Amino acid sequence: xxxxxxxxxxxxxxxxxxxxxxxxxxxxxxxxxxxxxxxxxxxxxxxxxxxxxxxxxxxxxxxxxxxxxxxxxxxxxxxxxxxxxxxxxxxxxxxxxxxxxxxxxxxxxxxxxxxxxxxxxxxxxxxxxxxxxxxxxxxxxxxxxxxxxxxxxxxxxxxxxxxxxxxxxxxxxxxxxxxx
Amino acid sequence: xxxxxxxxxxxxxxxxxxxxxxxxxxxxxxxxxxxxxxxxxxxxxxxxxxxxxxxxxxxxxxxxxxxxxxxxxxxxxxxxxxxxxxxxxxxxxxxxxxxxxxxxxxxxxxxxxxxxxxxxxxxxxxxxxxxxxxxxxxxxxxxxxxxxxxxxxxxxxxxxxxxxxxxxxxxxxxxxxxxxxxxxxxxxxxxxxxxxxxxxxxxxxxxxxxxxxxxxxxxxxxxxxxxxxxxxxxxxxxxxxxxxxxxxxxxxxxxxxxxxxxxxxxxxxxxxxxxxxxxxxxxxxxxxxxxxxxxxxxxxxxxxxxxxxxxxxxxxxxxxxxxxxxxxxxxxxxxxxxxxxxxxxxxxxxxxxxxxxxxxxxxxxxxxxxxxxxxxxxxxxxxxxxxxxxxxxxxxxxxxxxxxxxxxxxxxxxxxxxxxxxxxxxxxxxxxxxxxxxxxxxxxxxxxxxxxxxxxxxxxxxxxxxxxxxxxxxxxxxxxxxxxxxxxxxxxxxxxxxxxxxxxxxxxxxxxxx
Numbered sequence: 237x238x239x240x241x242x243x244x245x246x247x248x249x250x251x252x253x254x255x256x257x258x259x260x261x262x263x264x265x266x267x268x269x270x271x272x273x274x275x276x277x278x279x280x281x282x283x284x285x286x287x288x289x290x291x292x293x294x295x296x297x298x299x300x301x302x303x304x305x306x307x308x309x310x311x312x313x314x315x316x317x318x319x320x321x322x323x324x325x326x327x328x329x330x331x332x333x334x335x336x337x338x339x340x341x342x343x344x345x346x347x348x349x350x351x352x353x354x355x356x357x358x359x360x361x362x363x364x365x366x367x368x369x370x371x372x373x374x375x376x377x378x379x380x381x382x383x384x385x386x387x388x389x390x391x392x393x394x395x396x397x398x399x400x401x402x403x404x405x406x407x408x409x410x411x412x413x414x415x416x
Numbered sequence: 417x418x419x420x421x422x423x424x425x426x427x428x429x430x431x432x433x434x435x436x437x438x439x440x441x442x443x444x445x446x447x448x449x450x451x452x453x454x455x456x457x458x459x460x461x462x463x464x465x466x467x468x469x470x471x472x473x474x475x476x477x478x479x480x481x482x483x484x485x486x487x488x489x490x491x492x493x494x495x496x497x498x499x500x501x502x503x504x505x506x507x508x509x510x511x512x513x514x515x516x517x518x519x520x521x522x523x524x525x526x527x528x529x530x531x532x533x534x535x536x537x538x539x540x541x542x543x544x545x546x547x548x549x550x551x552x553x554x555x556x557x558x559x560x561x562x563x564x565x566x567x568x569x570x571x572x573x574x575x576x577x578x579x580x581x582x583x584x585x586x587x588x589x590x591x592x593x594x595x596x597x598x599x600x601x602x603x604x605x606x607x608x609x610x611x612x613x614x615x616x617x618x619x620x621x622x623x624x625x626x627x628x629x630x631x632x633x634x635x636x637x638x639x640x641x642x643x644x645x646x647x648x649x650x651x652x653x654x655x656x657x658x659x660x661x662x663x664x665x666x667x668x669x670x671x672x673x674x675x676x677x678x679x680x681x682x683x684x685x686x687x688x689x690x691x692x693x694x695x696x697x698x699x700x701x702x703x704x705x706x707x708x709x710x711x712x713x714x715x716x717x718x719x720x721x722x723x724x725x726x727x728x729x730x731x732x733x734x735x736x737x738x739x740x741x742x743x744x745x746x747x748x749x750x751x752x753x754x755x756x757x758x759x760x761x762x763x764x765x766x767x768x769x770x771x772x773x774x775x776x777x778x779x780x781x782x783x784x785x786x787x788x789x790x791x792x793x794x795x796x797x798x799x800x801x802x803x804x805x806x807x808x809x810x811x812x813x814x815x816x817x818x819x820x821x822x823x824x825x826x827x828x829x830x831x832x833x834x835x836x837x838x839x840x841x842x843x844x845x846x847x848x849x850x851x852x853x854x855x856x857x858x859x860x861x862x863x864x865x866x867x868x869x870x871x872x873x874x875x876x877x878x879x880x881x882x883x884x885x886x887x888x889x890x891x892x893x894x895x896x897x898x899x900x901x902x903x904x905x906x907x908x909x910x911x912x913x914x915x916x917x918x919x920x921x922x923x924x925x926x927x928x929x930x
Contacts, residue, residue, distance in 0.1 A: 265565060265636070269614055269615075272614060272615065273614065299475070299476060299508075300475065300507045300508055301473060301475070301476050301504075301505040301506070301507060301508035302505060302506045302507050303503060303504070303505050304449045304450055304506065305450055305503065346463070350445065379477065379478070380641070381475050381477075383475075386477075391509075393476060393528075395475075395507040396507070398507055398529075398614075399506060399507030399529075400614050402615055403562065406562060406565075407562075
């Protein structure tokens, strides 16, 4: 018995080390809930934005709509790609907005949103989804939407997190495997 | 048809809820993840074709769509127009417009995932937890995908008959334990649900049906009970310890030892079984008489020796003179002590013809007794020795002669021939009125513990006085009064000398003879 446990421990450690993602799966829904909450606060704050909230150029943002009838039948890895590309787009848009907004209070919110998006990307990577590589030319494969104000931007940002990102994380196979 | 009717009925209840809650028109709600129902109510009963319901999802590339309306009559005059969307999309704003006869009457922008109106929680069960003043409430969460972790619930509970209900909120859990309830009370409980508002939002569901349960009755706190038991045990142990340590003392108090005279009466119980008479009759009498016996021994019985000469009148002389039996040891010692005079006297007595003298005595005794009131004048030259044999202090049947005889052997020998000591007693009995055989003496008067009955006037006591040695005996001369004076005289002397009456040192010993 001692020998078998010893061998098992060795195998376990080796498999652990061999995994591409060293991160442990982050399956706690409260992690994303916090991000969603902060995104909503930022959206509310943007309603009072007066200066610099109009964008000169429309920014591409991901589509947030989810049809559950379709979503439930969809491929998880495709959904993961869709989510990651959308996050990347949002990060790009937020970075662009930050430049034009002069309010320092909003700057902190923007920075927070940007870091949150980055953290969500790490969470997604922890769930063993294939990593998304942004296209070099800046255009995305998936359908996008263009927003022309920061308020719209952050509304999309909130809806995206609430919707697709959350669905992806809550139904991630890595989390399901741990729970079973 | 029936399904539609059932669904419409449900909608009817939901609609009544929404009417109270949602101010905007049209009122829209989603009962699940794939539907949306919108309705509005209008006075009159116009055809739904007069209305147009259009909707469009924003931030998408989709176009607006039209929804088929149905009409329901409500409350008689009103009409409800209902639109059910075939498919919905979440997380995108929905723009709804209602046109009546081409004119826009309602417009609303909503998020479908924010207008959830679900069914009330199902399978509400209330159970006792086993603890005091507690109840556990359980229910099933909505069976919608992705909604199980996004619900919040509200529990309302109140004692039966009371209108003061309390509410408790629960998040993300489908059970709750109610605390601080009244014991032994029946409570009514109901539950309703609502999306928590973070990812999904909506309206409060309808209340689930009331569920009743009684709280357990109040019972004594286990801790207090345990403490009471422990304290009582400790008290019992203490009292037992005290009882055991003072066991003997308490036993003496409660069950006192019956005193037994065993230690005072040696052998009374062990040998004679408590028979006091038997115990007295054997040997132990000495113990009884030992104190007095000693006293008796202490008090010498004087010896009276009557001399042959000097008797003016024949007097019945008690043969006792020779009853040196009455001579106690002490007197013998005194005789010896006083020198040989007494012994000389004795010898003198002995020297005389004792038998002859005895016979004379006997003869005198045979003669009728002469009242003793005659006074004999005592001449100093005369020597009288009167024998006084005094028995021991008892008045028992025991003949004192026997005891005395042991002590005065020399004189006793003289009397052996004439008879046994008992004969003397007989003579005495003749002489003395008392037939008891006892030799009466005045020792009863002289000695407080004596029991000597005074004898009749036949008794004469003679004193022997010396010629001129002492005057102590002046008071010893007895008058004719007889015994009384004698008794008194002797009483005076002997009382002083009790228990060891010392005769004054003189050549002659004065003895009283009774």
